[in-house]
Amino acid sequence: MIHFPDYAPLGDDQKKQLSLSLGSLSPEQLAWVSGFIAGSGNANQLVSADAGSTASVSSASQSITVLYGTESGNSEALASQLVSQAKQKGYRPQLLNMADATLASLGESERLLVVVSTWGDGEPPESSEAFYNELMEGELALGGVEFSVCALGDTSYDLFCQTGKDIDARLEKLGAKRVVDRVDCDLEFDEAFAGWSHSVWTEFGAGAAVAAPSALQQSQQLVFDKKNPFPAEVIENQLLSSSRSAKETYHIELSLEGSGFDYQPGDVLGVIPRNSDDVVTAFLKASGLDGSTEVEHHVIGKMPLVNALTTELDITGLSRKVAASWQQICGSEELAELLAPESKEKFKEWSFGRQIIDLLEFYPAKTLKPQQLVDILRKLPVRLYSIASSFKAHPGEVHMTVAAVRYNTHDKTRKGVASTFLADDAPKGSKVSVYTHHNKNFRLPDSNDTPIIMVGPGTGIAPFRAFIEERSAAQAKGNSWLFFGDQHYNEDFLYQLEWQEHMKNGALSRIDVAFSRDQPEKVYVQHKLAEHGKDIWQWLQNGAHFYVCGDATYMAKDVNQTLIDIIAAQGEMSQEEAEAYVAALKKDKRYQRDVY
């Protein structure tokens, strides 16, 4: 027998009938039914129209639009969580990707929740760009719409969460009412998101009260995921660069046996790195602290300082935020000046190529408690690598292509945390904590017959190794054309023997390369694209999908412009028409990028 609470929007008869029929169900059946109804997304289709007295809340006021703009899939995942929460609260949420959204769709619901990430230099996610521009420039009265924004970003970038900030301000300008202040989340977003969504639901209140039975939340099987990464054994760690190369690029294979992980070509591997011992030692020395002191961190709990600095905390990434916190501790006037709003450029200049340890050394604190230091450091961010293998071709394995980042700056040798962790501290037989992360925005075409053009210089080659392996395993008939580039042909031609094999077996139809330092003039992949503009156009006319992976700052921009130029020249279009053509390619998911 089920007892409905008094506030349930049900008449006595209804309570009785429901109680009877639901009471005959087993717990599993009950869970299924409740899930089915909650998940159907449109209660009107389940409930007959003449049951006029069913809902005490009108259907319009139950509506919530959850709008997301995603690059790596984080925003999408959070948006999906919001949708589930909304359903539990009795709302009828609509999940809307900015890639598919129009400005008009914002006015359809009374409530609007936005989750959006920021990329590179304050830019919206690739797939959201068109919508973002429409929103910023278009006009629409949003009076009567309540909204809140959850912005994702990375504090190590100057224009942290800029896209979220822009959208937040714009919605207000268009007349919408902000019910909860925007939250700006750093790489570790779970906690901030939880706090924000709690406030949102408190503010919105419950919709039609259909509290989801707790049975739904049970039967959660133990799985490896971001929260609980899988310790994967390193089964290969091979330097690919020749001994004469200036580069240091590794091919790393991990075993996923027992993880339950599965992935598609285009997906991403999250790697939990650790700071190297020499970096931690230097950091401790600069801080003057004893590494064995026990500290407590609100996310990680209690542990000795040295452990926290090694495995848990970001001790290198020098952001304004951490500098400001450090200023509070050290009290340096000079640092305060550097952090003043008017000297933003100066700080940018000073911090370029520097790390947190430089703060500690330049502006030492008179007294410093271990806990103070721990409190100003953010969690060591996970590093995402484009997966370089096809699960079909290598069952139970995942491969990565990793360029070790090492450089000299300000008379010091510096190194990238995750890349040198993988290069130096992840030998064959050791374990690396990882999780797989789906990237729906970087996918092979549905049909194996569709031609593909892949532009992946440097480590941007990784997902295309996965693509070609996948197509090889499927004996795909579609043509494929790879553009690769690096410094020197003989030293840096990543996976050269494999490409030759794929050319022979037909999985790869064509390859063009641009090695920038083999000749006096610098030759890059975009030059090779331009050289073959006529064929590129022909391939696009034949329905080819166009993929780009790698450097976002220069390469992806230059390739994008070259693509527009090719289309303008070959298709006899104006620049604007060519841009529209490219925008249409994006919209049709025929132009996809994985750039960083």
Place this chain on the structure above:
Amino acid sequence: MSKEIKLSANEPLKINSDYLRGTLAEEIADASTGSIAADSQQLSKFHGMYLQDDRDVRKERRQKKLEKAFSFLIRVRLPAGVASPQQWLGMDRIADEYANGTLKITTRQTWQLHGVIKNNLKSSIQAMDKVLLDCIAACGDVNRNVICNANPHLSDVHSEAVELSRKISEHLLPQSRAYHEIFLDEEKVISSEEQIEPLYGKTYLPRKFKINVAVPPGNDTDIYAQCLSFIAIVEAGKIVGYNVTVGGGMGMTHGKENTFPRTADLIGFVTPDKAVDVAEKVMLVQRDFGDRTDRKQSRLKYTVERMTADGFRDKLEEYLGYQLEPARDFTFEYNGDRFGWVQDDKGSHHLTLFVPGGRVCDTPSSPMKSGIAAVAKIHKGEFRMTANQNLVIANISDEQRPENDGQPKPRYCKYQ
């Protein structure tokens, strides 16, 4: 009973190559590999290049998913080893931009580039073309670079000898346009002409063919070790004609007893107007009588050995339609280079520099390549490479000779 004769593998390859084209153009365009197929490697030699790979790094590369570290050696065709300062500067730059930074002077008086990757072959050859240089027939079963004594003493005689070298080189140059189409992007013209290679035909020569010109008393070009040599006979400061030697060659294959070194035979004398004709007909006798079944037996020296020197001369005279005159007297006094300054009979100065191993390159202790490039920028005469792999900065005027104008000595003077 007839004995079946099996031609060496290169013979059908030449016949089927459409006059040295084969699939070279397509293979050079293939970006997936730095190599070319075995057949194409043979053809590429006719265009002056050899495929090589860096043996020092062979072992590591397969593990790194890399093919062998392939690159090409390119040999320039430079009759008599004489180059203008502009040509020197052109090659100096090409060595830096497309090769390994070294200009190697070879025993055939020319530059050799090393470490040119396939993707840079066309750029290198196009850059050479801009300074009027090519590498046609610098390797392969054809007449190779014609070399000539770098005699710095007698300017008129040297000029005549150089002129003959150039004439022979031009006359015996393959006529196929393959090189121009493959490397210089020349449009292929469909020719109805029967005789694309009037001298060579489709099968070219059985093996490489080397000609030199010597001016006694210097034998720096080593006439006894060449297929065909012309020894200048000088009377009253003019070349009156050339003694002809055939059938020299020092090479032998270890363990093959039918291979041996052989010194050339002196077979007669010709006047200068007939020298090119003699060069052609010697080559044609070798074309028709050289061994095409065994590449270890196919050099001219084995042909002469088989026919005997007299037999060879008889056949040659049959081809010529006239007889060679009796050989004249001559004496060789030296075959090395004499380093330092020399003033010739016309008053011009020549500086012969020692080039260790023929390698013109920059090292921290000796920036020779930069030094010579600096000279080339001001030099108004010419450069001559010697068969001993040294370098003559030739035809320096009185005004330009460094000691004479009170200027500090340029760097290269230390090689005096």
